[in-house]
Amino acid sequence: MTTLKIGVIGCGSIARKRHLPEYALLPNVEIVAVCDPHEERVNEMAALYGAKAYTDYRELLRHEGLDAVSVCTPNALHAPISIAALEAGKHVLCEKPMAVSIEEGEAMIAAGTKAGKLLMIGHNQRLMLPHKKAKEILASGELGRVLTFRSAFGHGGPETWSIEGAEGWFFNKELAFIGAMGDLGVHKADLLRYLLGEEIVQVGGFVGTLHKKNTDVDDNAVCVLKTASGVIGTLAASWTYKAKEDNSTTLYCENGILRLIEDTTYNVIVDYNNGERLLHQMGKVATNEKQTESGIVREFVGHITAGTKPAISGEEGLKSLKVILAALKSAETGQIVQVQ
Structure with missing residues (x-):
């Protein structure tokens, strides 16, 4: 070779x-x-x-x-x-x-x-073991249709991660273009499209700079998303979750609830409507402090x-980018925005 x-x-x-x-x-x-x-x-x-x-x-x-x-x-x-x-x-x-x-x-x-x-x-995020397991569970049909969801990705901010710290390009709009919504929110937009197996078609976004100083990019965003089939849910991205990183997603389905990266030991949990609970331990999840492949x-x-x-692919990356661009437009206009 x-x-x-x-x-x-x-x-x-x-x-x-x-x-x-x-x-x-x-x-x-x-x-x-x-x-x-x-x-x-x-x-x-x-x-x-x-x-x-x-x-x-x-x-x-x-x-x-x-x-x-x-x-x-x-x-x-x-x-x-x-x-x-x-x-x-x-x-x-x-x-x-x-x-x-x-x-x-x-x-x-x-x-x-x-x-x-x-x-x-x-x-x-698509390649993380808990998310691959979740895709399998959803594809099996045992939980029925996904009805609604919530997903979050937040940590203390790129100054804790970036080599340049608080003076870095993440906080410079000319170089970064977008803050937490582009850094973290786009990951979750892509993950939700992957898990749900359909496109997000409408976005309502609240995007703002609530805490970080000397920057004109967002440090928090909360969005309401609607898919082509009518599934609705929320996506939150934040650079102000200082005490503890959150990388969790919960999907509320007809026959139960699928909880991802909520529990530190069991990062895939299925709560069935009949009271039964399945716990899965699907490898380590990377954080800013502890890297895994x-x-x-x-x-x-x-x-x-x-x-x-x-x-x-590039095509998939573009579809996920369109979701965060729609969130920005929604925040600017105060209107629900159709994803292009």
């Missing part, structure tokens, strides 16, 4: 804690190039992984024999860098949210199609090797 040569663009926390160590774990994968405009940061990662350091992503894309890249940059740079990489003939794994507009997302998909290269988006990098490499299209 030939060795897959990988470049990672952006050497902040998501690259250091997820992409780089996960590529390094895989056989027949070699990290050959890393890029970051911050010289000390990129040189540190280059030394650690035996890669060549670049401060300009355009130079990295000319690295001889490069097969694929991860784009781990501020949100506003996702689309231009991904498009450049696809046009240069590289497969792309792009962090979420994939872009800052529908037009950018469509341009990324078109670039991948034209180049005949894979575009995958880092929506790793996300699965996204392994999945990306597997699709390149097999020549198959990722389930978490």
